[in-house]
Amino acid sequence: MAxxxxxxxxxxxxxxxxxxxxxxxxxxxMCMYPFYYIFIYSLSxxxxxxxxxxxxxxxxxxxxxxxxxxxxxxxxxxxxxLVSLLRTAIGTVGTVVCSGFFAYLVTKPMYFRKTIYRMTIxxxxxxxxxxxxxxxxxxxxxxxxxxxxxxxxxxxxxxIILIKTFIEQLxxxxxxxxxxxxAGYITIFARIVFPLSKPILATIAVFAAVGQWNSWFxxxxxxxxxxxxxxxxxxxxxxRTAMSIAEKANMGTSAGGALSHLEEAVTPMSIRxxxxxxxxxxxxxxxxxxQRYFVKGIMMGAIKx
Amino acid sequence: xxxxxxxxxxxRLTLLALPxxxxxxxxxxxxxxxxxxxxxxxxxxxxxxxxxxxGLANFKTIIDDMRNTGRVLGNTLIFFGLDxxxxxxxxxxxILLSEVRSxxxxxLVQTTTTLPYFxxxxxxxxxxxxxxxxxxxxxxxxxxxxxxxxxxxxxxxxDVVYQFQTALRLWKNAGWSAIVYLAAIAGIDxxxxxxxxxxxxxxxxxxxxxxxxxxxxxxxxxxxxSISSMxxxxxxxxLVFYNSIVASKLExxxxxxxxxxxxxxxxxxxxxxxxxxxxISLLLLFSANWLAKKVRGAxxx
Numbered sequence: 001m002a003x004x005x006x007x008x009x010x011x012x013x014x015x016x017x018x019x020x021x022x023x024x025x026x027x028x029x030m031c032m033y034p035f036y037y038i039f040i041y042s043l044s045x046x047x048x049x050x051x052x053x054x055x056x057x058x059x060x061x062x063x064x065x066x067x068x069x070x071x072x073x074x075x076x077x078x079x080x081x082l083v084s085l086l087r088t089a090i091g092t093v094g095t096v097v098c099s100g101f102f103a104y105l106v107t108k109p110m111y112f113r114k115t116i117y118r119m120t121i122x123x124x125x126x127x128x129x130x131x132x133x134x135x136x137x138x139x140x141x142x143x144x145x146x147x148x149x150x151x152x153x154x155x156x157x158x159x160i161i162l163i164k165t166f167i168e169q170l171x172x173x174x175x176x177x178x179x180x181x182x183a184g185y186i187t188i189f190a191r192i193v194f195p196l197s198k199p200i201l202a203t204i205a206v207f208a209a210v211g212q213w214n215s216w217f218x219x220x221x222x223x224x225x226x227x228x229x230x231x232x233x234x235x236x237x238x239x240r241t242a243m244s245i246a247e248k249a250n251m252g253t254s255a256g257g258a259l260s261h262l263e264e265a266v267t268p269m270s271i272r273x274x275x276x277x278x279x280x281x282x283x284x285x286x287x288x289x290x291q292r293y294f295v296k297g298i299m300m301g302a303i304k305x
Numbered sequence: 306x307x308x309x310x311x312x313x314x315x316x317r318l319t320l321l322a323l324p325x326x327x328x329x330x331x332x333x334x335x336x337x338x339x340x341x342x343x344x345x346x347x348x349x350x351x352x353x354x355x356x357x358x359x360g361l362a363n364f365k366t367i368i369d370d371m372r373n374t375g376r377v378l379g380n381t382l383i384f385f386g387l388d389x390x391x392x393x394x395x396x397x398x399x400i401l402l403s404e405v406r407s408x409x410x411x412x413l414v415q416t417t418t419t420l421p422y423f424x425x426x427x428x429x430x431x432x433x434x435x436x437x438x439x440x441x442x443x444x445x446x447x448x449x450x451x452x453x454x455x456x457x458x459x460x461x462x463x464d465v466v467y468q469f470q471t472a473l474r475l476w477k478n479a480g481w482s483a484i485v486y487l488a489a490i491a492g493i494d495x496x497x498x499x500x501x502x503x504x505x506x507x508x509x510x511x512x513x514x515x516x517x518x519x520x521x522x523x524x525x526x527x528x529x530x531s532i533s534s535m536x537x538x539x540x541x542x543x544l545v546f547y548n549s550i551v552a553s554k555l556e557x558x559x560x561x562x563x564x565x566x567x568x569x570x571x572x573x574x575x576x577x578x579x580x581x582x583x584x585i586s587l588l589l590l591f592s593a594n595w596l597a598k599k600v601r602g603a604x605x606x
Contacts, residue, residue, distance in 0.1 A: 017406070021405075023401060024401055024414045025414075027414060027418055028413065028417050028418070031417045031421055037435070037436070038435065054446065098325065098328075106322070108318045110318035110321075119326070120329055126587060128339055128583075129339070129340075129562065129579030129582070130540075130567070131572055131576050131579060132336040132338070132339025132340060132342070132576060132579070133336045134566070135572065136335055136336040151332075152332050155328055185318060186321070214423075214425035216425060217541065232425055235427050235431060239430055239434060242438075243434065243548055244548075246438050246439055246458065246460070246461065269435070272434075272435065276431040279425075284420075
């Protein structure tokens with residue numbers, strides 16, 4: 001291409017570097033600060049914070065775990081945490097085992113193999129829609145039932161594609177020798193294919209686990225039972241209450257400002273922040289471990305495209 | 306080995322797969338029978354065939370109800386358009402990241418910008434509320450500098466609904482979407498850059514003439530692919546950020562189906578709207594696929 005003016009180059013390049021650092025630095029703050037703000041607020045003394053919100057901007061004031069104590073003493077909170085943990089654990093294991101085994105079968109020369117595979121992939125491109133799905137789940141008895149959280153997601157077409165692609169590139173010789181020893185398909189899957197597919201199955205486990213933890217719509221429309229409420233829905237209820245108060249304040253004579261919270265150790269604001277933190281924390285904790293897996297996952301998905 | 310395999314083995318495999326096939330039928334195909342409901346005036350208390358058969362009346366309602374359906378379709382398309390316009394942001398982010406010399410800084414920014422993708426819309430709503438509501442941080446800062454300022458909240462501001470929701474989606478997804486482009490950039494032959502350097506090209510020039518053309522194919526494939534999801538804005542975000550003040554602009558097609566179907570229990574009409582959406586989406590998918598074949602000679606599905 002055309003030659004550049006050499007004298008200008010270094011100055012231009014330096015400005016360029018500085019500009020990149022400024023833009024990316026701002027993006028970093030935009031993505032990080034909301035997490036950080038909620039975190040320090042949840043550790044702050046609720047009343048000090050509500051008297052002067054600006055005190056809590058960079059670090060917690062009046063460091064305390066009171067908010068967390070109050071949150072876990074809230075009715076239904078411990079049970080919601082348990083439900084969320086259970087659905088994540090059971091849902092993830094179930095999805096990895098079922099999708100893994102089914103994907104393995106699809107690589108084998110069974111009857112109607114093509115039809116079965118196509119039928120599976122087709123589910124990615126059409127959907128019966130929300131209402132038919134809802135009505136069918138109710139007919140299956142998956143209403144106010146823990147299984148509605150974990151069963152419908154056991155097989156996912158996208159996961160099947162990823163696992164199948166991975167299994168197909170494993171050396172066939174290992175399986176063949178096991179077969180000569182008289183091992184059945186289940187044994188071969190459990191002893192050979194499953195361990196060899198660990199990289200892809202770990203990726204899928206990460207996606208399934210995050211999906212399960214974040215899931216709330218199934219809870220929202222199909223579970224009215226308090227004992228089966230998840231953490232996400234607890235937070236949702238809390239936020240809706242806060243929102244409707246704000247909405248009314250705006251429509252009325254703009255009462256606005258801070259409502260008085262008399263003698264309690266916590267405020268609605270500090271409770272909201274703390275519950276948000278409780279719901280976010282598991283994601284933050286596993287996030288560093290997930291990273292190498294999800295990059296792999298999205299790349300494998302991209303190969304297809 | 307394959308040819309030697311005799312029927313019993315294949316049969317055993319098929320039998321092993323059978324429960325999974327049954328599962329897929331039960332959870333993805335059986336629900337389709339619900340489409341029949343759109344042909345009736347369905348009341349939840351009665352068995353389906355005891356309800357009055359109304360033919361395509363529910364589909365005709367979509368047109369008669371144009372005041373609503375037109376509005377939600379408009380909202381859906383506006384959100385889609387804004388998503389297309391902002392789809393260059395992940396490309397820019399990926400290019401900026403690839404230009405960073407410090408690996409540590411690159412890693413740090415990439416890690417934090419990807420993080421929002423992994424949290425639910427409920428958490429994002431909580432973030433937004435705690436930052437932007439009347440007693441949220443932003444208003445606190447404004448009133449600290451200007452005590453006379455009237456607190457305002459983007460959450461209940463009807464004028465910026467589209468912009469605000471698009472910004473939120475961008476915040477959630479841009480870092481994640483950038484990963485694909487980073488991979489595309491990593492795949493560019495480094496000799497191209499070396500050759501350009503020898504020719505005296507600066508960084509800006511290399512970005513324009515090597516990096517951009519390098520990511521363009523990926524960008525266009527994803528762009529074409531997104532056409533098929535034009536009508537599927539998703540539900541979570543709109544359900545969570547819904548309030549009476551912004552309702553008229555926040556209601557997208559998916560939300561409308563939810564509202565008439567599950568809030569008002571008008572199953573028949575909701576299903577008719579849902580079916581229409583499914584068919585238009587399939588049509589868009591095939592058109593997109595046809596377009597992809599024309600443009601790059603390979604299909605996307």
